[in-house]
Amino acid sequence: MRLRLTMLYMVVALALLIISAAGHLRLLNEVGKxxxxxxxxxxxxxxxxxxxxxxxxxxxxxxxxxxxxxxxxxxxxxxxxxxxxxxxxxxxxxxxxxxxxxxxxxxxxxxxxxxxxxxTLDMWWQSYGMALLAGISWLLVGAFLVATAREWTGAVEGITLLPPAL
The missing domain is CATH 2.30.42.10 (PDZ domain)
Structure with missing residues (x-):
């Protein structure tokens, strides 16, 4: 059960990162414009x-x-x-x-x-880059909590970190 839940969490987290990366690449393409x-x-x-x-x-x-x-x-x-x-x-x-x-x-x-x-790159970092870093941190902490949960409540704590990572 824990392995399936961890894998599901990782798939959702990866999907979020791919969507986010597409947006950030578009924004980074605007640097200098x-x-x-x-x-x-x-x-x-x-x-x-x-x-x-x-x-x-x-x-x-x-x-x-x-x-x-x-x-x-x-x-x-x-x-x-x-x-x-x-x-x-x-x-x-x-x-x-x-x-x-x-x-x-x-x-x-x-x-x-x-x-x-x-x-500028600094404008991207201040407006979006730090939020990206925070979101990735939330996803990593959530993955750790889901993967190491000994009972259902620990897994729920990890899953609830997905919305803030958005």
């Missing part, structure tokens, strides 16, 4: 939202308020949508002024101008 100085995503409504700002840079004025934020970016340098933001970043040089049009829940529009920044 120009970006807006914040991390963004597409929400369930197809709108561009600010996720976070690297600790090395000033906060984005219409930053990530919550997981259900009502502020979103409708245009970048007057170009709308996800393709607009990526096109602007591809053409920009560090220090170039980039103008963002922000819409909030009351449909009021505001304009924010920020300089383009170069994404």
């Amino acid at each position: 120009v970006f807006g100085g914040f991390f963004w995503a597409i929400d369930t409504g197809g709108r561009i939202v600010v996720v976070s700002t690297p600790p090395q840079l000033p906060l984005f004025e219409a930053g990530a308020e919550s997981l259900t934020t009502n502020s979103h970016i409708v245009a970048v340098n007057k170009v709308t949508g996800e393709t607009g933001i990526t096109q602007v970043y591809q053409r920009a040089q560090p220090g170039d002024a980039i103008s963002y049009t922000i819409s909030s829940n009351n449909n009021a529009h505001a304009s924010i101008t920020r300089p383009a920044e170069r994404f």
